[in-house]
Amino acid sequence: MQRYAITFRVRPGTEDQVKDLLANYDPPAWETPDGTRLLGTSIFIKDGVVVRMMEIDGNLPSVMAHLAAQPSIRELERRLDEFLLEPRDLSTPQGAQAFFRGAMMEHVTTRVATFEARS
Structure with missing residues (x-):
């Protein structure tokens, strides 16, 4: 499993609208088609900063x-575009790649608990 996260900013005062969009799609x-699986996603927001995290296999x-x-x-x-602090263009593969290159967060570490079997 791998984890990835992107971040972007939304205009001040639009956080509630953005939360509604991101919670209800x-x-x-x-x-x-090639068998890659999206295992889960999480979205966080604070002070106009959105972090979208996904786990994939x-x-x-x-x-x-x-x-x-x-x-x-x-x-x-498309609906998020009106709330973004910095415009982006996802209508072309090049625009989408540029956005994701700039928005992708650097993965620093992942720690997972391991437990010993109890008798």
Whole structure:
């Protein structure tokens, strides 16, 4: 499993509208045609900063292409555009790649608890 996160800013005073959009969109299909699986997503917001985290099993470029083609995600991203502090262009593969390159957070570490079996 791999974890990825992107971050972007929204205009001051729009946080409640953004929270509503991000909490209430239809989820995408969880598996891509090549078998990569989107295991889960989490979204955080504070002081106009949004962090979208996803866990996948497989290939990140495959998930990104898959999500870009999902109708519910396309609609969500279109509706989010009006609230963004910095404009973006997701209408072309080049624009989407540029946005994600700039928005992708650097993964520093993941720690997972391990437990010994009890008798």
